[in-house]
Amino acid sequence: MINFISSRMIHPTRLALLAMVVFGRLNVQALVPEFSVTNGTLQLVGVRAANPVIYDNDWWTDVPDAAYLWAKASLGQCHLRGNIVSRDMYDWEKGYTYQLKQGMADCQKLLKAARASGLRNIPEPVAGSNEALGKPASGKIEDTLFKRSSGSDLIVAEAKKASPEKPLLVFAGGPCTTVATAYLTDPTIVDRMIVFQIDGGTYNGADGWAWEIAMKRCRFANWARGYFWDKLQVWKPDRFKELPHNPLGDLLRTYATGDLAKANQWGDGAWIFYTFDHRCLTQVEDYDNVAITIPKQGTQLKAMEEEFFKTMTNPKVYR
Numbered sequence: 001m002i003n004f005i006s007s008r009m010i011h012p013t014r015l016a017l018l019a020m021v022v023f024g025r026l027n028v029q030a031l032v033p034e035f036s037v038t039n040g041t042l043q044l045v046g047v048r049a050a051n052p053v054i055y056d057n058d059w060w061t062d063v064p065d066a067a068y069l070w071a072k073a074s075l076g077q078c079h080l081r082g083n084i085v086s087r088d089m090y091d092w093e094k095g096y097t098y099q100l101k102q103g104m105a106d107c108q109k110l111l112k113a114a115r116a117s118g119l120r121n122i123p124e125p126v127a128g129s130n131e132a133l134g135k136p137a138s139g140k141i142e143d144t145l146f147k148r149s150s151g152s153d154l155i156v157a158e159a160k161k162a163s164p165e166k167p168l169l170v171f172a173g174g175p176c177t178t179v180a181t182a183y184l185t186d187p188t189i190v191d192r193m194i195v196f197q198i199d200g201g202t203y204n205g206a207d208g209w210a211w212e213i214a215m216k217r218c219r220f221a222n223w224a225r226g227y228f229w230d231k232l233q234v235w236k237p238d239r240f241k242e243l244p245h246n247p248l249g250d251l252l253r254t255y256a257t258g259d260l261a262k263a264n265q266w267g268d269g270a271w272i273f274y275t276f277d278h279r280c281l282t283q284v285e286d287y288d289n290v291a292i293t294i295p296k297q298g299t300q301l302k303a304m305e306e307e308f309f310k311t312m313t314n315p316k317v318y319r
Contacts, residue, residue, distance in 0.1 A: 058174030063267025086128035118319030173268030
């Protein structure tokens with residue numbers, strides 16, 4: 001069993017989760033993300049703007065964080081190694097509601113607007129998982145049947161290039177199916193990547209078995225357990241008027257004034273904003289002794305807003 005270790009057990013200013021899971025005959029070890037909190041500043045060990053990054057999502061224009069991450073890449077401030085489009089796994093047990101090609105078209109819509117606005121350094125999107133992972137009769141993760149994809153192979157390849165000290169950061173805005181498949185393909189990558197998930201236990205956790213694999217086998221950091229953006233603030237789209245008048249700015253302004261923005265607000269961006277500005281998240285809690293999560297009071301909306309608009313209004317983003 002993994003123990004959540006309090007700061008008093010290690011150091012008065014350091015909180016750390018030091019955990020080891022042994023995976024049967026594979027004998028692979030995974031560490032719960034290690035962190036410290038000092039004077040209201042959260043430091044996730046090994047996580048900084050210089051890390052290699054992969055962005056994995058099902059939908060791309062219903063959130064503003066993909067555009068933000070691409071803007072960071074355009075500025076040369078993000079080492080973006082790939083964009084993965086995974087299928088929306090909602091209602092998969094009843095035959096799925098959406099198709100992978102719909103998510104890919106949505107990604108291409110955002111990509112077209114970004115490139116027309118002069119953004120550069122954006123990798124071509126690749127397809128992730130197209131089928132949910134079914135829980136095997138044995139209930140053992142190692143017995144899970146899976147199908148590799150271009151996206152899962154990309155995660156494996158980039159994780160192998162990374163290191164435990166400077167891991168690959170995988171931001172999973174949709175289901176965890178692709179990243180779980182990457183783990184099943186090569187379990188040895190677990191110490192070379194950290195998986196970041198948003199609201200994984202609800203909509204984004206539609207593929208529940210994949211989410212469980214990622215949380216229990218990978219270094220896993222969650223956000224929004226038991227709450228979402230609407231529990232933090234009422235969405236105010238006025239600041240989006242500051243964005244430049246180009247295809248990407250116009251698309252984001254349209255998003256900001258629609259119903260999706262009222263529901264999704266800053267979308268899947270909590271951990272992304274944090275990576276580039278550590279003021280955005282300030283507290284951490286244990287997640288069932290296998291992962292970490294951010295409590296409601298640990299989310300600093302003002303810092304996120306300022307980081308987003310500081311980046312998106314920088315003329316150097318746009319060629």
